[in-house]
Amino acid sequence: MGLLRAHCPGAAGTNVKTNNIQTIVRLLIPIGAVLLALLIGAVMLLSLGADPVRGYATMFGAAFGSLEGFSETTIKSIPLLLVGVGICIAFRANVINIGGEGQMVAGALLATIIALAFPALPPLVLIPIVLLAGAAGGAIWGAMAGALKAWFNVSEILSTIMLNIVAVQFMNFLLRGPMMDPAEVARGTGIPQTMRLSPNADLPILIEGMRIHLGVVIALGVAVGAYFLLWRTSMGFRLRAVGYNPDASRYAGISVPKNITAALAFSGAMAGIAGAILVFGSESHRMVTDGSSMGFTGSAGFNGIVVALLAGLHPLWSIPSALLFGGMLVGANALQRAAQVPSALIIALNGLIVVFVVSSEYFKQRLTPALRVDNELDLIEEGGNNG
Amino acid sequence: MKRYFLCLSAVLLALIILAPLSSQAAGKTLRVAIIAPSAQNDLAFTQSIVDGIKAIQKERPIELAITDGTFVVEDAAAAIRDYAKKGFDLVIAHGSQYGGSLKEIAPDFPNTAFAWGTSADTFGLANVSSYEAASDEGGYVMGVMAAAMSKKGGVGVVGPIEVGDAKLYVDGFVKGAKAQNPKIRAKVNYIGSFSDVALAAEAARALMAAGSDVLTGTSQMVVGAIGAARAKRVPWFATQANQTELAPEIVVASQVYKWEVVLKKILADMDKGIKGGKKYQINLANGGIVIEFNDGYKLDPKVRELGLKTIAGIKDGSIKTDL
């Protein structure tokens, strides 16, 4: 699939020569797209009797206007960044991973099980272990889809979507059964949640009085690590080669099935870490659901795809992309509270922003054509391609 | 004499100072926020609490803020925290899954009153009250009527996931049906989702095909089941809100939650300075649960009699659901 090739030249990973004016224009265009979407949103707000000016002021203020708001934005961005980085890896290996939701759930479940099993371990030991468990859970879930594609030619789009369903029901089964809070069992109300998990697994708060926690550091670390993986290791080279041109890679002796599985395993692992961080950095410090996956993940499994694609599938550019997307989500929720409009308007607005921003790439292209310096992978495929 | 006048002036002074305060307590605009997992017009869970507050708004000034459709638990937590920070007097967390978060948030805002439903746990915190519905009572009544109405000897239930309020209602319904007719076939189908309307419709059809000629169900996806029942003219018992308008030809009765019964008590406590710590319940006895019959449905008077008798029995305690 050509989601990688579908990128405009100058996508990160290749070297690009631009001048400063062009850089500014490139930044302004997506901002312009956001403003256009917000304009339409303002019309919707007005039609509902709300004040768009005050509403949007609250929106920006809540997301970036204060230290506390920024802390909330950052927390929201963590799963987006982690899933997004995983998507970068997967999509670069030409594997379309739509299973972020299921992989987050799988990782969260395994991490929670570990925390329930070893509550007394000291934080210095427990926290790394639960995060590793999260990675393992997500990796297994991703690798399943990878193996299905590699050895049975089952499209990963199908298997990841189906595995999402399986993961959710598995989560419901566990949270309403073996993993349910004993207090709930006693009371018989049956809320699908675990007990309050061991405080030793609480992710430490970084700034006094805020909720921002260690998960930020972990997410940033993973993003940097993924960058190194993709461009500084031979494994990363193989992953990208398989994505760029599987036939040529096979000629070169690279095992396509193994690398596809690896790509999905990496991708799943990162989503799994996101799931674990969601549990241990949450307000309630327990794993709880309403019966759907999005009730737990906040749709990070899907939004992470948007984050990654808007970042040009580059792990480092995913950082600002995730931050902005997280800010949009936090701001939108604040807008709902301030303007008292139905949450549905916020969802529609999110969609508009995404559509407009991604459509604005075209204008970026037309207004700031960039020189493209050859990527070493072009040596594998002669002639390159348009796109 | 001097002392008498001094006392009198002191008393008068006290009255002058205190009077505006007391009338303020009754007249002051209370700021109330509701956070709920589904849409506020879902004719089910969320609508019931919104209707409850709106009923009270007719009696005292309330500034109401609603954040609905919040099925993401972390977002709900953020909303609860934000409303508390904004100085709302009462923050209602209308969703069982919000409890864990509320437990962590409430201690940070000792001057805010929180209410959590549906549940029976206040975490031992002084500013958290809990509220729940004894939906098993209405369920029992309707189970009795359904079993009496069934000609084929089978009643069917379409449920979402076996948790909380849904479970309570379903268990009550089945118990009531069996109490009325021990040989009744009461089939329960939990479809596994709160939102799969199409599956709920098919579940109803499956129940009807398997011999249920009276149906009931709970939660917001049940509108699909009502539609399927309507097509086959199978009578329906509703819960959480009056769902007569969804299918006037077949809805026999609805168990309506009148949360205002509980909300009034919470607000009255708040007037006195008590911010929580109590557990509330709406049930048939205190008028928080009302069985509203659909007058457009020709119900056999004997069945209606039976229903009313069961309601009276539960109210005076002679009939117990034991759930």
Added chain:
Amino acid sequence: MADSFVALIIVSTIASGIRLATPFLLASLGEALGQRSGVLNLGVDGVMLLGAFCAYYTVLQTNNPYYGLLVGIGIGLLLGLFYGFITLNLQAEQGVSGIGIYLFGLGMSDLLFQKFVGTPRPILPFMPLHFPVLSDLPVLGEMLFQHSIIVYIAFGLVPVMSFILYKTTYGLNVRAIGENPEAADSLGVSVMATRYSAIIIGNGLAGLAGAALAIELGIFQQNLTNAMGFIAIALVYFGAWTPTGVMFGSFLFGLVQAIVLQCKTFGVIPRSASDLAAMAPAIITILALIVVAKRFKQPAALTKPYVRGG
């Protein structure tokens, strides 16, 4: 006596599976057409939702379900035009724009519903059709010949689509530009126009799927489709981009859902296992694909925007 009861249950299960499969089938056929031409549309669910609401509202106002279907198709066509513009003219990243449309459709349909309808009001669904002799057949009658018109439209579109795709010039063009747009272009086929038409028709079918769902259920609700659109996309892969394959995939999915429902109704599946049972359609779809795994290839140009002249 017991035998005929079992037979009755089997019959009603298959009938139920057919009903459940119908919206998946319609949406999936549309997506298959679009993907054959090389365009991925992840926003199917959003289009379905908007189609569902507009159809619902139309029927509410006019009491005529056929107008509702037409409006649903119309909304789908409009959204297809929009999606075609941003995908083909603006060359927006297809995966992202699709998710954006999904979010927009999800939110907008609910918003419009809350603003223009408020409290849910029921609409009348299609009545089951009655064919003179066929409907009264003992077993096949209930299984196949007592459905509403939308079921027949959906399954009827399968041979129609197959014909168009494999036996017409248009279909040849669609398949060609999906495999090798440069070659097709050099032969005079307008890549842009063909892809536009495929996207518009495909989204029209998605709108129809949503309309069918709302009218069949007789109601609209927030997130009525409950991610059906994504499953429909997955089924395109299951069906190897062929209309017949998609039909089998949709039917398999619907049938498993129906079987699980029946098992729950009769207590074959205990309540404690009801969550595990809900996994069944997904797992069986994967297993079925493993078993049937032929070495099929996706359209080579899928998701690659085509730029003339490099």
